[in-house]
Amino acid sequence: MKVKATINRITDKPESTVKAYASVSFDGAFAVHGIKVCENEKGRFVSMPSTSYKDRNGETKYSDTFHPITKEAREALNQSVLNAYDYKLQQMQATEIEIEETQEEAEEAKEYPEPELGM
Template sequence: MPNLDIRITSMYPPGTQGSTRAYASATIDGCFAVRGIKIVEGGRDGLFVSMPSRKTQEGYKEVCFPVTAEFREQLHSAVLDSYRQALTMAQADAPQQTSPTEAPTEQPTGMQMAGM
């Protein structure tokens, strides 16, 4: 099986970009790259991978795609695994929310926006 390097290039919270949750790029065996892979929420199974496509008179046609079912499964699994990992890391990096009854235990530091 080919070696895959998957990078999540952008992520969107639900409701901001329709059903698109993220975009990804895949490098296959270090010699062929695919950009514009979409992670989309919907369908019967929740998240799915949409390969780059273009609109035609008959609908949408994929520009590039896995030829075999084996490689399609490997690529889609790798993309979804990378997305879930990026989502977990983003949630871990998000500032912790405090309830309105709790007072913050320390003062925020760093840059502040003008006018605040």
């Protein structure tokens, strides 16, 4: 089975355990959306999409709307999502270019200021 993951959105809340949202397709025939990439003190993990409901005592409970059944399927899904997440982070870092002005350039800018245009 071919498992292909796509990162749909990276979160911008550093304090949140949810780092990204992903979609996964299986053999190009089925798709699952709302998979979360999470990270806590124990490490990075994949969380399946779920719905919440209140039980008889009024407590909020969660139920996965999708989950792999076999160990092999879970490993393939997790690896695909985490690989896609790592790839997306690398892409983002590659496009973040910071240009620092050298001391020499700063001194040159002081020596030759740009002319003011007056009318």
